Amino acid sequence: NAGVTQTPKFQVLKTGQSMTLQCAQDMNHEYMSWYRQDPGMGLRLIHYSVGAGITDQGEVPNGYNVSRSTTEDFPLRLLSAAPSQTSVYFCASRTTGEGANVLTFGAGSRLTVL
């Protein structure tokens, strides 16, 4: 059981370049989300999805796009990377419903924007 798989683990971009961080889960979880982790700020929610075809913004959505065409996949797109997007990105998933709040995290993707 692979859990939540993120690729790539590391990426270096130049300002203005675009890229997609991939996230896949094999647990049939309805809920998927993307967080960014910055020193001293904990994890901040970027976007989330409660099921295929449904996405919504989190706390820091600007500069990022998401889509959810299947239950398994939830890619995060940076259309024009900026140095402020240098961060570690985590994808996380869980089941939905009352009390089902335990997130399963991927190992993270470290992005550097020069």
Place this chain on the structure above:
Amino acid sequence: AQSVTQLDSQVPVFEEAPVELRCNYSSSVSVYLFWYVQYPNQGLQLLLKYLSGSTLVKGINGFEAEFNKSQTSFHLRKPSVHISDTAEYFCAVSATKHAGNMLTFGGGTRLMVKP
């Protein structure tokens, strides 16, 4: 909306000493509370959670936390730490009735266990 404050960004402690990592939250609605641990270069793992019932919650690796509703706190404790407990610890909260049940994280506390 809710917020989480972890009062200490770093906590140095000697091996076999007790430790307490402090967490306070703010919310206008009922909440669920969590502690996650992040070992170096890894993702986050659930340490323990409070959903309802007993306010003293036991987790993995000998950790426990106590939910104090009047003080809006959820402090994490361990009576005797090991070198392997060196990691970053995150307190998190979610509203019980929110459709998305979004987790809000604190800024993290880095626990440094010294020999």
